[in-house]
Amino acid sequence: MTNFTNLLDNIKEYLSFESISEQRINGVALRIIVHGSENETDLLIFPDSTVKRYQLDFPSYVSYSVTFEDYTALDKSERYEGNAFRVYSKSKYFDFLQKTSNLQREYNGKTCTVYAMMCIEHVVNIVSYTEPIITISQLGPNLR
Numbered sequence: 390m391t392n393f394t395n396l397l398d399n400i401k402e403y404l405s406f407e408s409i410s411e412q413r414i415n416g417v418a419l420r421i422i423v424h425g426s427e428n429e430t431d432l433l434i435f436p437d438s439t440v441k442r443y444q445l446d447f448p449s450y451v452s453y454s455v456t457f458e459d460y461t462a463l464d465k466s467e468r469y470e471g472n473a474f475r476v477y478s479k480s481k482y483f484d485f486l487q488k489t490s491n492l493q494r495e496y497n498g499k500t501c502t503v504y505a506m507m508c509i510e511h512v513v514n515i516v517s518y519t520e521p522i523i524t525i526s527q528l529g530p531n532l533r
Contacts (some may be wrong), residue, residue: 391523391525392520392523393445393474393476393504393520393521393523394438396443397470397471397472397476398471399425399471399473402425402431402472403426403427403428403429403509404423404424404425404443404474404506405423405424405425405432405508405509405510406423406506406508406509406510406511408421408422408453409422409453409455409485409513412446416522417446417448417522418447418448418449419446419447419453419515419517420444420447421447421453421479421513421521422442422444422445422494423442423443423506423508423513424442424443425440425473426439426440427439427469429509433474433509436507439508440527441525441527441528442525442526442528443505443523444523444524444525445472445521445522445523446523447515447517447519447521447522448519449518450515450516450518451490451492451501451518451521452486452492452514452516453513453514453516455511456512457510457511458509458512459510466479466481467479467480472507472509473506473508473524474504474506474507475505475506476478476502476503476504476505477502477503477505483501483503483512486516492516496517499518499519500518501518502517502518502520503515503518504516504517
């Protein structure tokens with residue numbers, strides 16, 4: 390397993406969104422599955438043996454959103470670290486949640502973080518006080 394911070398260095402990797410689900414099983418409140426490859430075409434003609442499968446299990450979360458890429462806008466005021474996988478230090482999504490809910494940056498000694506995955510055709514945002522548990526596997530021709 391790896392942590393999200395390690396994924397921030399994947400500057401050459403493209404992502405494609407597969408699924409998001411509220412698991413409600415022991416230790417997993419939210420599960421997100423994305424695929425990654427250094428070759429964007431591999432993700433479009435999927436499956437390919439060079440494609441990685443990332444399973445991100447959040448033990449808890451505050452909010453999440455999946456937005457079709459055509460409806461996203463670049464905002465230069467936002468600050469983040471990473472590329473395809475991101476952690477935001479300044480986020481419009483977080484600002485929106487603070488204005489419309491009782492969300493606090495710090496709660497019970499934990500810091501709220503905005504995680505994001507910039508996928509082909511989708512942008513996935515997750516706000517959580519806990520870091521996801523990440524499992525990475527290699528996909529083969531008949532595995533999806």
